[in-house]
Amino acid sequence: MKGTEAFQELLPLLGDEPVVHANGFICRESFSIKDREENFYMIGSMGLASSIGLGVALCQPDRKVIVLDGDGNVLMSMGTLAMIAAEAPKNLVHVVIDNEVYESTGKQRSISNAVPLEQVAKSAGYRQAVRVDKREEIKPAFEMLMNSEGPVFLLIKVDPCFDPKTGRVTHTPEEITERFMKTLG
Amino acid sequence: MSLITSKSFIDRLIQENFNFFTGVPCSLLSGLISHLEEVEEAKYIPSVREDAAVGLCAGAYMAGSMPVLLMQNSGLGYCLNAFTSLNLIYRIPVLVIMSWRGQGGKDAPEHIIMGDINQKLLETAGMDYSVLKPENLDQVLETAMRKINEEKLPYTLIVEKGLFDERH
Numbered sequence: 001m002k003g004t005e006a007f008q009e010l011l012p013l014l015g016d017e018p019v020v021h022a023n024g025f026i027c028r029e030s031f032s033i034k035d036r037e038e039n040f041y042m043i044g045s046m047g048l049a050s051s052i053g054l055g056v057a058l059c060q061p062d063r064k065v066i067v068l069d070g071d072g073n074v075l076m077s078m079g080t081l082a083m084i085a086a087e088a089p090k091n092l093v094h095v096v097i098d099n100e101v102y103e104s105t106g107k108q109r110s111i112s113n114a115v116p117l118e119q120v121a122k123s124a125g126y127r128q129a130v131r132v133d134k135r136e137e138i139k140p141a142f143e144m145l146m147n148s149e150g151p152v153f154l155l156i157k158v159d160p161c162f163d164p165k166t167g168r169v170t171h172t173p174e175e176i177t178e179r180f181m182k183t184l185g
Numbered sequence: 186m187s188l189i190t191s192k193s194f195i196d197r198l199i200q201e202n203f204n205f206f207t208g209v210p211c212s213l214l215s216g217l218i219s220h221l222e223e224v225e226e227a228k229y230i231p232s233v234r235e236d237a238a239v240g241l242c243a244g245a246y247m248a249g250s251m252p253v254l255l256m257q258n259s260g261l262g263y264c265l266n267a268f269t270s271l272n273l274i275y276r277i278p279v280l281v282i283m284s285w286r287g288q289g290g291k292d293a294p295e296h297i298i299m300g301d302i303n304q305k306l307l308e309t310a311g312m313d314y315s316v317l318k319p320e321n322l323d324q325v326l327e328t329a330m331r332k333i334n335e336e337k338l339p340y341t342l343i344v345e346k347g348l349f350d351e352r353h
Binding site: 020045055 | 233242250270
C-alpha cells in the first residue's frame with residue numbers, strides 16, 4: 001500500500017476529532033487530500049506532534065484526540081511514548097504512517113525497518129498497539145481502536161510515494177492556531 | 186524586601202490562572218516542583234525532555250489551559266527549535282521558569298557555558314525574559330502576563346540559586 005492510499009482510507013473515517021499532524025509528508029499529504037479546521041498542521045518542531053497531542057488530550061478529556069504521526073517523528077521522540085503511557089489519557093489515539101524513510105526530504109532511510117514501533121508503544125504501556133500492512137485492514141483496526149480505551153497506537157506500514165510537487169500547507173501558522181483553537185472551544 | 190517562597194509563588198501563578206505545569210527538574214526548582222506535587226489546584230506532569238514539555242504546553246494551551254514549563258537552563262538548547270518553529274511562529278504562549286545554573290562561572294563544569302550564554306540565546310531568538318527577584322515579582326509577572334495574554338508569546342522567568350527553597 002502506498003502512503004497516499006493510507007490517507008485516502010483513513011481520512012474519510014474522521015468525524016470532528018482534533019488531529020495533530022506531524023511535519024513533512026504527513027502534513028502535506030493530509031492537507032492536499034482534505035483540509036479540515038480540526039487539523040493542527042505542525043510544520044516545524046519535528047518530533048513534537050505526540051507531545052502536542054498529549055497536551056490537547058489531557059486538557060480535553062471528553063474528546064477523542066488523534067495524533068497523525070510519522071516514523072521519523074516517533075523515533076525522534078520515543079520518550080514521549082513513555083509520557084503518553086504514564087499519563088494514560090483514555091481519549092488519545094496515536095496513528096503512525098510508517099514508510100521507513102524521511103520522505104519529504106528525499107527518502108533517506110529511517111530505522112523503523114529494524115524497529116517495530118507498535119511493539120515499542122506496547123512495551124511503553126499503551127493499552128493496545130496494532131500494526132496493519134494492507135489497506136483493507138485500516139478501517140476495522142481504526143474503528144476498533146477509536147472505540148477502545150486509550151492510549152492506543154495504530155501503525156500503518158506503507159511504501160513511500162511522496163510526490164515533491166505535493167503542495168505545502170498554505171495557511172499561516174497563526175491561522176492554523178486560531179482555527180484549531182476555535183474548534184476546541 | 187518581601188520574601189518569595191515556593192508556596193507563595195505557586196499560589197500567585199494559580200491566582201494568575203496558570204493551571205498546567207510540566208517540566209524537567211533542577212535542584213534550584215526542587216522546592217517549586219515538590220510544592221506543585223502537593224497542591225490540589227495544580228497538576229505537575231513530569232516530562233522526559235524539555236522540548237517534549239514545550240510540545241505538551243503548546244497542546245495544553247490550545248486546548249484551553251494556561252501552561253507553565255519548569256526547567257534548568259541546560260534544557261534551553263533542546264527547546265530552541267521548538268520555540269522558534271512552534272511557539273514564536275504559531276503564537277502559542279507559555280510561561281517558562283528557567284533556573285540559572287553556571288551563573289557567574291561558579292558551578293559544575295557542565296553548566297559554565299550555558300550559564301554564560303542563556304540570556305544571549307533568548308535575546309537572539311527574540312524571546313523576552315526577566316531575572317526574577319523578590320522585589321520585582323509583581324512587575325515581572327505583569328510584563329509576563331501581557332506578553333502571554335496580549336502578544337500570545339512565551340515569556341521566561343530566570344531563577345537564580347537561592348531564590349527558592351531547595352528540597353533534596
